[in-house]
Amino acid sequence: MIDRSRARTAFRVLNGTFFVLYAALCLVPVLQVLAISLSSNTAVVSGRVLLWPQMATLRSYSYILEKDAFWTAMQVSAVRVVLGVSVSMAMTVLAAYPLSLSKEKFRARGAIVWLFLFAMLFSGGMIPTYMVVRYTGLINSIWALVVPCAVQIFNIVLMMNFFRSIPPDVSESAEIDGAGHWLILLRIYLPLSLPSLATMVVFTMVFHWNSWFDGLLYMNESVKYPMQTYLQAILVQPNPRMITKATAELLRLISDRTLKAAQVFIAAIPVLLAYPFLQRFFVSGILLGSVKE
Amino acid sequence: MKVGHRLRREIPLYLMILPPLALLVIYNYGPMLGLVMAFQRFNPALGFLKSPWVGLYYFQRMLILPDVGRVIGNTLYIATLKIVFDTVAAVVVAILLADIRSARFKKTVQTIIYYPYFLSWVILGGIFKDFLAVDGLVNRFLGLFGVAPIRFLSTAPLFPWILVSTEVWQITGFGTILFLAAILGINPQLYEAASLDGAGWLRRTWHVTLPGMRTTIVVMLLISLGSILNAGFDQILNLYSTSVYSTGDVIDTWVYRAGIQQAQYSLAAAVGLFRSVVSFVLIAVGYYFAYKKADYRVF
Numbered sequence: 361m362i363d364r365s366r367a368r369t370a371f372r373v374l375n376g377t378f379f380v381l382y383a384a385l386c387l388v389p390v391l392q393v394l395a396i397s398l399s400s401n402t403a404v405v406s407g408r409v410l411l412w413p414q415m416a417t418l419r420s421y422s423y424i425l426e427k428d429a430f431w432t433a434m435q436v437s438a439v440r441v442v443l444g445v446s447v448s449m450a451m452t453v454l455a456a457y458p459l460s461l462s463k464e465k466f467r468a469r470g471a472i473v474w475l476f477l478f479a480m481l482f483s484g485g486m487i488p489t490y491m492v493v494r495y496t497g498l499i500n501s502i503w504a505l506v507v508p509c510a511v512q513i514f515n516i517v518l519m520m521n522f523f524r525s526i527p528p529d530v531s532e533s534a535e536i537d538g539a540g541h542w543l544i545l546l547r548i549y550l551p552l553s554l555p556s557l558a559t560m561v562v563f564t565m566v567f568h569w570n571s572w573f574d575g576l577l578y579m580n581e582s583v584k585y586p587m588q589t590y591l592q593a594i595l596v597q598p599n600p601r602m603i604t605k606a607t608a609e610l611l612r613l614i615s616d617r618t619l620k621a622a623q624v625f626i627a628a629i630p631v632l633l634a635y636p637f638l639q640r641f642f643v644s645g646i647l648l649g650s651v652k653e
Numbered sequence: 654m655k656v657g658h659r660l661r662r663e664i665p666l667y668l669m670i671l672p673p674l675a676l677l678v679i680y681n682y683g684p685m686l687g688l689v690m691a692f693q694r695f696n697p698a699l700g701f702l703k704s705p706w707v708g709l710y711y712f713q714r715m716l717i718l719p720d721v722g723r724v725i726g727n728t729l730y731i732a733t734l735k736i737v738f739d740t741v742a743a744v745v746v747a748i749l750l751a752d753i754r755s756a757r758f759k760k761t762v763q764t765i766i767y768y769p770y771f772l773s774w775v776i777l778g779g780i781f782k783d784f785l786a787v788d789g790l791v792n793r794f795l796g797l798f799g800v801a802p803i804r805f806l807s808t809a810p811l812f813p814w815i816l817v818s819t820e821v822w823q824i825t826g827f828g829t830i831l832f833l834a835a836i837l838g839i840n841p842q843l844y845e846a847a848s849l850d851g852a853g854w855l856r857r858t859w860h861v862t863l864p865g866m867r868t869t870i871v872v873m874l875l876i877s878l879g880s881i882l883n884a885g886f887d888q889i890l891n892l893y894s895t896s897v898y899s900t901g902d903v904i905d906t907w908v909y910r911a912g913i914q915q916a917q918y919s920l921a922a923a924v925g926l927f928r929s930v931v932s933f934v935l936i937a938v939g940y941y942f943a944y945k946k947a948d949y950r951v952f
Binding site for chain 1: 676752826830932
């Protein structure tokens with residue numbers, strides 16, 4: 361098709377410009393935080409920092425990396441991600457396989473599907489959930505960040521749909537050879553769905569890394585906070601007093617503001633690293649569970 | 654197949670579903686049953702079973718507390734604005750994005766505009782507190798036009814719009830994915846026919862692209878009905894402060910403060926129950942019509 365009019369060309373140029381500006385707008389807030397984190401406090405206070413570090417220094421980063429509290433939070437997050445992803449993936453696979461079978465093969469399917477579906481639509485809300493977590497003895501335990509959110513119904517639906525797309529002849533021939541359900545799941549379904557599983561693992565990792573509210577809710581001591589909760593606590597405090605034993609020279613380089621900025625950026629790094637993997641998959645991922653016309 | 658044999662073959666399936674089902678029952682259905690606390694003078698030491706019953710006492714209190722009316726109003730207002738602006742922004746950006754020809758440029762733009770979706774609101778809160786600060790970039794930019802610095806995050810009338818614009822900033826890119834897929838699904842012959850009839854880009858967009866996206870738009874709107882009482886808890890908790898409670902405090906943030914920070918368990922649970930029931934009805938209605946209209950289904 362040939363575009364005849366000049367208006368059309370003008371529109372394309374405008375459209376391209378719009379997207380350059382839009383993309384810039386997506387980057388600018390993050391670049392400002394990065395610039396603040398890499399600038400000396402003197403430059404930040406005098407308002408010279410825009411998008412590029414002024415009187416650049418890594419002192420904010422090295423100051424944070426020397427702090428025990430930071431590493432404690434990092435460690436909690438690491439444990440949380442490992443436990444959370446393993447438990448959640450196990451639950452997803454264990455629920456998805458039986459639910460992917462026909463009603464003839466798994467007669468309880470109908471009722472169980474409704475249980476999962478209803479839980480997607482209705483929730484008890486924050487306060488009763490908090491009480492249940494408390495009564496099951498999870499308060500102040502790392503498991504409070506793992507177990508209550510282990511059943512991700514949306515992931516189960518995605519996995520179930522994926523299992524259903526595996527041709528039935530594959531499992532049927534295995535069944536004729538005498539393979540049971542466990543064998544079919546472990547030896548046939550799981551190897552066939554490795555790419556989907558990998559995607560889901562990355563998404564679940566990001567979910568666990570990003571979660572912060574359950575840490576705030578279920579952990580009574582701040583030493584048990586995961587990274588994002590620890591960061592949130594710092595960011596909402598009016599005077600976080602992160603700097604102890606400050607010399608005048610140090611205060612020229614860092615301040616609570618530059619330290620906050622540095623920690624915001626550090627907390628974003630794992631997600632930015634995972635992002636290329638996420639991007640490769642999420643388009644197909646979110647389309648899977650959506651509009652079927 | 655004999656009944657016994659069939660059951661024996663099903664036993665592994667029950668064993669598989671047991672752990673996830675048990676967790677579902679405890680952590681999803683447990684709290685639903687725990688909602689009885691809204692009808693009790695709940696005492697954590699006595700639990701759901703032994704706390705004294707007070708009937709509708711907390712619901713009556715809920716109706717007379719001025720706070721509750723205010724947070725429900727704020728929630729509806731903020732959530733409606735978000736649904737409208739999120740949808741319009743994603744639809745418009747998807748249409749414009751579909752018009753870009755250079756594959757490399759398109760891919761670069763997509764990579765950049767999708768990423769904010771994956772950052773948590775703790776991080777974004779930290780970022781926007783700097784970005785919207787009195788000496789932040791936005792105020793510096795406005796300063797070029799002689800505008801006096803604005804305290805974006807602590808000016809009550811502005812706050813709902815800050816919530817809307819930062820959310821649009823975060824999710825528009827990601828939101829385009831579904832709409833782009835809808836546009837790609839439109840039969841190219843329709844465009845050719847329209848062009849032959851002399852329709853320009855604007856008319857092709859209006860008469861071909863938008864009708865082609867209608868089902869997706871309708872489904873997304875129906876589904877977002879369920880979030881009308883969810884104005885974005887993570888976002889608000891990370892951006893708000895006491896100075897914007899009058900316009901920025903929503904049901905979820907209020908429930909958190911009343912129920913967890915002030916330990917008014919039953920009152921907060923009553924408000925939570927109200928929220929859950931209304932959301933449930935709206936989600937169910939939304940899904941029902943999405944299913945009827947577009948054969949949309951989850952399971």
